[in-house]
Amino acid sequence: MDLGDCYRLLGLRSGASFSDIKTSYRRLAQQYHPDINPGDKKAKDKFIALTEAYRYLLTVVPPEETPIKTKRSPTVGRSPSPNVGGVSSHKTPSQPQHTETKTTTTETTTTATATTEKPPTTQPPNIAEIEQRLKWKTYEQLQRFLKERRFPQAIALAEALAARLPKDAEVRQWQAIAYQIWGRALINENQLLKARVYLKKALKTDPHNKALWEEVQRDFQKLEQIF
CATH class of the missing domain: 1.25.40 (Serine Threonine Protein Phosphatase 5, Tetratricopeptide repeat)
Known part of the structure; x- marks a missing residue:
């Protein structure tokens, strides 16, 4: 049984999607299942052929993939560059201490934001x-x-x-x-x-x-x- 025969047996055109293959097989399997047609040899043979075609198509037709959304990591602000070419290039002792305090505050705020995020709640089943x-x-x-x-x-x-x-x-x-x-x-x-x-x-x-x-x-x- 070649690829074209498998599609025709399931009532599909060549190149049908993975979901179309599953839908068509499920419909036809319901119709020709031996439990629904007890003693009907033609229905049984048809069901076996459908199952073989379906299994073969699953090996050659890839399932549809759902794209995964990725979260962008938050950017941490840079500390301001020193004033070059200003009034004076000499730094007072208080300047490094002030810059360090701002950086620490920023990091603390970022950490607090990350730790206070609530886990997603489970929604009740919809209609x-x-x-x-x-x-x-x-x-x-x-x-x-x-x-x-x-x-x-x-x-x-x-x-x-x-x-x-x-x-x-x-x-x-x-x-x-x-x-x-x-x-x-x-x-x-x-x-x-x-x-x-x-x-x-x-x-x-x-x-x-x-x-x-x-x-x-x-x-x-x-x-x-x-x-």
Whole structure:
């Protein structure tokens, strides 16, 4: 498997970024995972191929690096240069003592400033973090429902999460996949009209998912053969 095949298998163009590779793999892995497609050899082979392509791309595509901000060290002021060319070049005994006092004061102030800086306080989790935790806990529950073939509960859970996070693309993908999996199960149960409804819902929920579109088209072909 060469580099181009890996990109095509993940539905990406050559040169896709590290984050795009991770996102595409996670989406496709959810769709073809053996736990979601028990007994489906084609889905299992597809999942294995996706994983191999993903691992290979991770070895050749560097992750995005976040630039690190560096602090500039404070500058310490110089002591004034002696007056050359002034009225007199002779220094009185008090002049060195006065200059030394100023330097000591400056150093003391700098040290005090450095030692009195307060350590950063830990901020409480914001709303976005809470939503992300809820999202992934719900995803784990969704996977369990699908694995146990509790499809009505899985659909209800996916729709509730989509209503809470309507702009989240991943949640839409999960919802569409749940529709498609249930539609396929309904075909096997010979509930053809109901199966067609949920397959259409899958396409409407995530219309730009090419891999899902291909799977649903195959399901529609199977429906036509039965009719």
